Amino acid sequence: MFPITILHVLLLIEIILHCSYGQRDKKFFRKDYKYLEDTESFYKIHTISKSWQDARKTCKLEGASLFYPVDEAESNSVIKMWTSEQAFEQVFIGISSLLVKGAFITIDGVSISDIYHKWSKGEPNNANGNEDCVVMRRNNGAFNDYNCAAKQRFICKKTLASLEWNSACNMPDTGYTYSETFGRCYKFHLTPKNWTEAYATCNAEQSFLAIIESQAEADYFVKLTQEAPKDLVRGNYLRGAVLLGFHNVDEEGWISIKGTALEDVGYSKWGNQQPDGGDSEKCGSMFYNGKLNDLGCHHKCFFICECDNLIDVTFDERFATL
Numbered sequence: 598m599f600p601i602t603i604l605h606v607l608l609l610i611e612i613i614l615h616c617s618y619g620q621r622d623k624k625f626f627r628k629d630y631k632y633l634e635d636t637e638s639f640y641k642i643h644t645i646s647k648s649w650q651d652a653r654k655t656c657k658l659e660g661a662s663l664f665y666p667v668d669e670a671e672s673n674s675v676i677k678m679w680t681s682e683q684a685f686e687q688v689f690i691g692i693s694s695l696l697v698k699g700a701f702i703t704i705d706g707v708s709i710s711d712i713y714h715k716w717s718k719g720e721p722n723n724a725n726g727n728e729d730c731v732v733m734r735r736n737n738g739a740f741n742d743y744n745c746a747a748k749q750r751f752i753c754k755k756t757l758a759s760l761e762w763n764s765a766c767n768m769p770d771t772g773y774t775y776s777e778t779f780g781r782c783y784k785f786h787l788t789p790k791n792w793t794e795a796y797a798t799c800n801a802e803q804s805f806l807a808i809i810e811s812q813a814e815a816d817y818f819v820k821l822t823q824e825a826p827k828d829l830v831r832g833n834y835l836r837g838a839v840l841l842g843f844h845n846v847d848e849e850g851w852i853s854i855k856g857t858a859l860e861d862v863g864y865s866k867w868g869n870q871q872p873d874g875g876d877s878e879k880c881g882s883m884f885y886n887g888k889l890n891d892l893g894c895h896h897k898c899f900f901i902c903e904c905d906n907l908i909d910v911t912f913d914e915r916f917a918t919l
């Protein structure tokens with residue numbers, strides 16, 4: 598038996614520190630984000646235009662936040678990256694006066710009078726009385742108040758300091774749990790969404806709306822559902838079903854979101870009398886007991902995302918509401 602020396606203790610501390618900061622050392626967040634050394638942050642330029650609210654939501658779903666420059670140096674760094682990648686002229690930034698007209702605050706609730714800001718000449722002008730969001734121009738980094746509903750491109754940001762890492766799942770989202778049995782990770786979502794929103798949410802997390810491929814996986818989903826604190830979730834949503842990654846949107850038979858016929862996926866046990874909805878129930882779910890159920894696509898329910906880190910599921914643009 599070796600005596601435990603100070604050196605051993607120091608080594609142990611070093612190992613623990615190294616592990617918990619390992620990912621920060623690697624400076625990796627997601628493969629679709631780019632790290633800038635100057636600002637110690639990750640950025641993604643979104644080229645599909647969205648309303649300000651949807652832009653904010655999209656960044657949040659990706660585990661990031663809608664970018665706004667904290668100082669002129671960051672503004673310059675981001676514009677340099679933007680100019681090297683894209684030609685469009687302006688983006689929505691994370692500043693608005695949606696809460697109180699005329700009082701511009703960041704998405705973190707800080708008044709911009711207290712932080713860096715750079716209005717264009719004559720702005721904010723609240724044109725047509727309808728400008729509560731803010732765009733930034735690429736040519737000079739200047740701000741302009743703008744109509745929140747007029748879709749714009751945008752940039753999401755994640756600071757290195759705020760980065761957490763789920764080592765078991767090799768991803769930044771700590772909400773995912775690794776299952777040794779299936780060699781993959783799952784997240785039970787407790788914010789009820791409709792099928793299309795659930796599909797887009799899993800996709801934004803770089804996973805996919807879960808597909809049951811065996812009786813064992815069905816049993817596991819039943820367990821995940823039992824253990825989730827569902828009863829604490831209030832509000833208007835459909836209880837008793839959990840959304841899954843299969844559908845009959847094309848009315849050519851039930852298929853998984855990977856395009857495999859349901860009977861070939863490995864598990865296709867329908868609940869009693871199901872599917873029973875015909876034209877009005879084209880989206881897939883399971884009852885809390887694991888049996889499959891067809892469901893109207895508009896119903897908001899809990900859902901499970903699945904991540905295998907091996908296969909990139911092709912994103913189906915038809916479901917891209919967010």
Ligand SMILES: [Ca+2]
Pocket residue numbers: 720721722723724728741742743
């Ligand atoms: Ca304006």
Ligand SMILES: [Ca+2]
Pocket residue numbers: 807808809810814903
């Ligand atoms: Ca699966």
Ligand SMILES: [Ca+2]
Pocket residue numbers: 871872873874878890891892
């Ligand atoms: Ca049904």
